[in-house]
Amino acid sequence: MNKEKxxxxxxxxxxxxxxxxxxxxxxxxESVHDDKDELVVMETGKYEFIIDHKSFSQxxxxxxxxxxxxxxxxxxxxxxxxxxxxxxxxxx
Numbered sequence: 311m312n313k314e315k316x317x318x319x320x321x322x323x324x325x326x327x328x329x330x331x332x333x334x335x336x337x338x339x340e341s342v343h344d345d346k347d348e349l350v351v352m353e354t355g356k357y358e359f360i361i362d363h364k365s366f367s368q369x370x371x372x373x374x375x376x377x378x379x380x381x382x383x384x385x386x387x388x389x390x391x392x393x394x395x396x397x398x399x400x401x402x
Contacts, residue, residue, distance in 0.1 A: 311351070311353055311371055311395075313329075313395070316395060320349060320397045324399045325347075325349050325397035325398060325399045326397045326398050326399070327395070327396075327397045328395070328396050328397065329393055329394070329395055329396075330393070330394045330396065331391055331392065331393055332352070332357075332385075332386040332391070332392055332394050333386065333391045334355075334386055334388060334389055334390055334391055334392075335385075335386065335387075336385070336386055337383055337384060337385035337386070338383065338385075338394075340360075340381055340382070340383050341381070341382055341383070342379065342380065342381045342382070343376075343378060343398065344378060344379050345378060345400060345401055346378050346398040346399055346400045346401060347376065347377055347378050347398070347399045347401065348375070348376040348382075348396060348398050349373055349374070349375055349376075349396065349397045349398075349399075350373070350374045350376060350384065350394060350395070350396050351370075351371065351372065351373050351374070351394070351395045351396075352370040352371070352372075352386070352392050352393070352394055352395075353370050353371065353392050353394070353395070354370040354371065354388075354390070354392050355369070355370045355386060355387075355388030355389075356368075356369055356370070356386075356387050356388040357369075357370070357384060357385060357386055357387060357388070358383075358384075358385040358387050359374060359382065359383070359384055359385075360382060360385075361376060361380055361381075361382045362380050362381060362382075363381070367387070370392060378401045
């Protein structure tokens with residue numbers, strides 16, 4: 311994954327850019343951002359997303375859009391810790 315390219319792409323689309331880590335077996339528990347869309351890319355591994363009470367699995371290195379006002383959870387179900395790239399764009 312090319313972090314600089316991803317950050318530039320998101321900036322051009324009006325999203326902020328941040329980096330965190332989700333440890334194997336850990337989750338970003340139920341969250342909601344009423345006033346902004348969120349983009350998420352997990353660097354590697356396997357993840358379970360729950361968005362508006364619908365669950366799906368996703369491999370790393372795939373962008374997921376979480377619309378404003380959507381309840382969501384992201385769980386790292388893979389065997390290794392992974393970086394999470396995330397960004398927000400305020401709704402107009």
